[in-house]
Amino acid sequence: DIQMTQSPxxxxxxxxxxxxxxxxxxxSISSYLNWYQQxxxxxxxxxxxxxxxxxxxxxxxxxxxGSGTDFTLTISSLQPEDFATYYCQQSYSTPGTFGPGTKVxxx
Amino acid sequence: xxxxxxTGGGLIQPGGSLRLSCAASGFTVSSNYMxxxxxxxxxxxxxxxVIYSGGSTYYADSVKGRFTISRDxxxxxxxxxxxxxxxxxxxxxxxxxxxxxxxxxxxxxxxxVWGQGxxxxxxx
Numbered sequence: 578d579i580q581m582t583q584s585p586x587x588x589x590x591x592x593x594x595x596x597x598x599x600x601x602x603x604x605s606i607s608s609y610l611n612w613y614q615q616x617x618x619x620x621x622x623x624x625x626x627x628x629x630x631x632x633x634x635x636x637x638x639x640x641x642x643g644s645g646t647d648f649t650l651t652i653s654s655l656q657p658e659d660f661a662t663y664y665c666q667q668s669y670s671t672p673g674t675f676g677p678g679t680k681v682x683x684x
Numbered sequence: 685x686x687x688x689x690x691t692g693g694g695l696i697q698p699g700g701s702l703r704l705s706c707a708a709s710g711f712t713v714s715s716n717y718m719x720x721x722x723x724x725x726x727x728x729x730x731x732x733x734v735i736y737s738g739g740s741t742y743y744a745d746s747v748k749g750r751f752t753i754s755r756d757x758x759x760x761x762x763x764x765x766x767x768x769x770x771x772x773x774x775x776x777x778x779x780x781x782x783x784x785x786x787x788x789x790x791x792x793x794x795x796x797v798w799g800q801g802x803x804x805x806x807x808x
Contacts, residue, residue, distance in 0.1 A: 578745075607790075608787075608788075608790075608792070609792060611794040611795070613729075613795075615729070620778055620780075620798035620799065620800060620801055621721075621729060621778070621795070621798060622798075623794050623795060623796045626785060626787075626792050626793075626794035626796075627785065627787040627788075627790075627792035627794075630785065630787055630792070632794070632796065664728065664729055666729075666731075666795075668782075668792065668793045668794065671734060671742045672731045672742065672744050672745075673719070673731045673734070674731060675721075675728060675729040675730065675731060676728075677728050678728045678729070
């Protein structure tokens with residue numbers, strides 16, 4: 578199985594900050610990488626698919642990049658509604674493993 | 685409206701069985717990849733199982749041989765039959781639709797529709 582890691586595991590940031598989260602796969606997954614946002618008590622929400630394609634309805638302050646084994650999710654200007662946990666997930670092979678998550682909270 | 689609604693969770697003793705249901709509206713279950721994802725209390729997301737549109741099924745090693753994913757096309761509903769339940773199966777279980785997009789000449793999948801989750805607690 579492909580293992581996914583994320584860094585950092587948590588971060589504190591202020592509204593307006595630029596935030597970057599990193600995801601690494603244990604082997605090359607080309608661009609088969611998704612990013613999800615999850616708020617407490619809620620289901621995850623797809624933000625990015627194919628490493629850099631923005632899901633419909635997701636604000637343009639979210640962007641993704643990378644290919645192979647190293648990927649990045651960037652929030653260009655953090656908004657109050659962005660405080661949540663973010664997960665990467667590989668869709669290259671089954672099982673579609675998730676990263677352990679990165680919790681973004683208020684500084 | 686595109687929607688998934690899970691039911692069937694509850695408190696069950698170790699070794700017991702439970703069947704989760706996921707009723708879809710606004711789209712056809714059998715035409716999509718459908719997955720189950722779970723989240724143990726205070727933990728991250730864990731992929732559990734998938735059924736492809738062609739009917740092929742796959743499972744996480746942690747549930748293989750104990751859980752069965754299936755669908756009823758007439759009811760447009762996805763199921764997860766869970767047998768020989770263990771304490772470590774305690775989690776919120778989500779069903780999700782995986783949509784497909786053509787990007788730069790390749791097809792990519794992402795879970796774009798999720799249910800609200802149903803809680804399974806395995807305890808004596």
